[in-house]
Amino acid sequence: MNDYPRLTSMGQFFSKTASGASNMPTKNYNGSPELFVENYDTKTFYNTLLKTKRVFGNHFFSSIPYVLDEYVRLGTTICRYSKSKKNIYVYTLGSAEAILARTLTKVEPNITTFSCSPTKENYEVFKTDCNVKKNYFEVAPYFAITNERIKELVPNYEDFDIIMEDTTFQMYSNNRDLQIGNVINKLKPNGIVIFLEKFQTDSVNYNARETQKDSLFKSQFFPKNQILKKKQKILNTMNTEEVTLDDFQKTVKKYFSNLAITWNSGNFSILVASNDKQNFETFINAMDSPYIPKEYQYLFGLPIQLIGKARIKFRRHGHDS
Numbered sequence: 001m002n003d004y005p006r007l008t009s010m011g012q013f014f015s016k017t018a019s020g021a022s023n024m025p026t027k028n029y030n031g032s033p034e035l036f037v038e039n040y041d042t043k044t045f046y047n048t049l050l051k052t053k054r055v056f057g058n059h060f061f062s063s064i065p066y067v068l069d070e071y072v073r074l075g076t077t078i079c080r081y082s083k084s085k086k087n088i089y090v091y092t093l094g095s096a097e098a099i100l101a102r103t104l105t106k107v108e109p110n111i112t113t114f115s116c117s118p119t120k121e122n123y124e125v126f127k128t129d130c131n132v133k134k135n136y137f138e139v140a141p142y143f144a145i146t147n148e149r150i151k152e153l154v155p156n157y158e159d160f161d162i163i164m165e166d167t168t169f170q171m172y173s174n175n176r177d178l179q180i181g182n183v184i185n186k187l188k189p190n191g192i193v194i195f196l197e198k199f200q201t202d203s204v205n206y207n208a209r210e211t212q213k214d215s216l217f218k219s220q221f222f223p224k225n226q227i228l229k230k231k232q233k234i235l236n237t238m239n240t241e242e243v244t245l246d247d248f249q250k251t252v253k254k255y256f257s258n259l260a261i262t263w264n265s266g267n268f269s270i271l272v273a274s275n276d277k278q279n280f281e282t283f284i285n286a287m288d289s290p291y292i293p294k295e296y297q298y299l300f301g302l303p304i305q306l307i308g309k310a311r312i313k314f315r316r317h318g319h320d321s
Helices: 011-019 040-052 055-061 067-082 099-107 120-127 147-153 176-184 203-220 224-241 245-252 277-285
Strands: 088-093 111-117 135-139 160-166 187-198 258-265 268-274 304-307
Touching: 011 055, 011 120, 040 067, 040 099, 055 067, 055 120, 067 088, 067 099, 067 111, 067 160, 067 187, 067 258, 067 268, 067 277, 088 099, 099 111, 099 135, 111 120, 120 135, 135 147, 160 176, 176 187, 176 245, 187 277, 203 224, 245 268, 245 304, 258 277, 268 277
Parallel strands: 088 111, 088 160, 111 135, 160 187
Antiparallel strands: 187 268, 258 268, 258 304
């Protein structure tokens, strides 16, 4: 086995966090609904997500500024997109206890999900709150999962309509070419891929955004000594496996004809890719504007199309507070 940090030096951290043995926030971030556009489907997804999130989710949502609110926005978008389709299949890879996947199937009955994690404690949590006919899970790293194995587990599976990579690649290596190649062999030709990535930039800006995240957001939920310990033991390991946005774009261009940035929070961004222009447009045009305070955003004029010439625009502007 390769020396992937997620499976070696960081393995114990994820096991203890997933079980709740350590690394838990002193209080949980539960979203900022005052940022939401007031509409029924957004509020429905938000309320369902709050009831669905579990142990690792509380750590994750309290660590990255407003990523919970983005889960609401993204999940609502997937549900809207699915209404024009029939029985869509969604793969969330490396997604802890599959919070987004479980919420999706509770909200939208025509969605079936498959998720994975190499941490068995995540699966134990998953089993306590899943729809056995709609949610499927494999305890394994994403690269070890084959299409043949998915077909054994998921009825009527014929590749995925949507795949979400959820801060996963950076836990293993910086070889995005190899990683994206592994993912797209499970994607339908007209499918959508969502990437949630933490990107490297020049050290001054990168460090300033990390300081903002730690001192203004995470400090509300974690003790300072715990934030420092994680930064020293975990985040400094992850940094070596992050890539720049420019390098990421160059790699994605080998595989997809459309790519856009749809969300930004400090050093984190979400990008959407597809080879089907119509589906790409439909998906992004179903999005509300990001639910995040302006001071945490460093990319403006979203959505920003990096590859292709699709007509994309968020369906409405949210609050900029």
